[in-house]
Amino acid sequence: MGGMANTPLAHALAAAAHGFRVIPLTRAKLPAVRSPHHHDPVPLPCRGACGRLGHGVHDASADPEAIRALFAAAPWATGYGIACGCAPHHLIGVDLDLKHEARIDGAAALERLARRYAFTVPRTVTVLTPRGGRHLWLCGPPGLTVPNSAGRIAPGIDIRGTGGYLVGPGSATSRGRYRLAPGSPAWRPAPAPSALLGLLHPPVRTPPGRTTPRPATGGASGRDAALVRFVRESQEGRRNDRLFWAACRAYETGAGDALAPALIGAALHTGLTRREAEATVASAARGTARHPLPPAA
Incomplete structure (x- = not known):
């Protein structure tokens, strides 16, 4: 297949047609549109708020017109990147x-x-x-x-x-x-x-000799409350994933046993059965126990 159908722009448009956001890349796999701030004495921490092209992955779009404009600004592009997240x-x-x-x-x-x-x-x-x-x-x-x-x-x-x-x-x-x-x-x-999701976040570390303070009232800390809320807001199809991830984070910081009932309660609110929720939390507990955090360097 040749011609337009095999150009970087054509491949990028095909990806965008499936909902992926793309940017043009150079042969070195770097964003192809040069930063509009490259002449600035002090580079600005701009992510596209200036309205110009050239902000790397922050330019990524699934809109065909925006994609054509990106490639028109970088005719030397030989590939395209797909933005994650x-x-x-x-x-x-x-x-x-x-x-x-x-x-x-x-x-x-x-x-x-x-x-x-x-x-x-x-x-x-x-x-x-x-x-x-x-x-x-x-x-x-x-x-x-x-x-x-x-x-x-x-x-x-x-x-x-x-x-x-x-x-x-x-x-x-x-x-x-x-x-x-x-x-x-x-x-x-x-x-x-x-x-796998449970492995992708770096564990929260507590400096040696310090413990994470907890309110004297026994209420959850801000971080713990956020974990419970994260589980409670889960949608069908992601409920186990979110519960496992949140439980891993809780056990890594030493709060797992105390927070487990609240996490399970939040999971029950989303529609998981108690058996499913308890099994997921137990799996997170076993995983973090088998692979504890290494000593801080």
């Missing part, structure tokens, strides 16, 4: 590196995590990278901010979350072309397993 997909990218010389295999590391935390890696959109790695596309729960990370959950596994982007299939880079894996579903990311 945006509605409707709330995309999470799992970047699995393969580096033989360093003995790093992200796919094997993910399978080990799946066995350890008892989840199944779903069949989902899979993009092959020029160096032998792959990107897995997953849907996250609405309202959950997943941070970007590199090698935090395991060597060879990078996470692209809110504020990050994935190189889209069909993009050409200095190392080669990104392409959809044979047999991969197209444009339909699978939901992220709840146990």
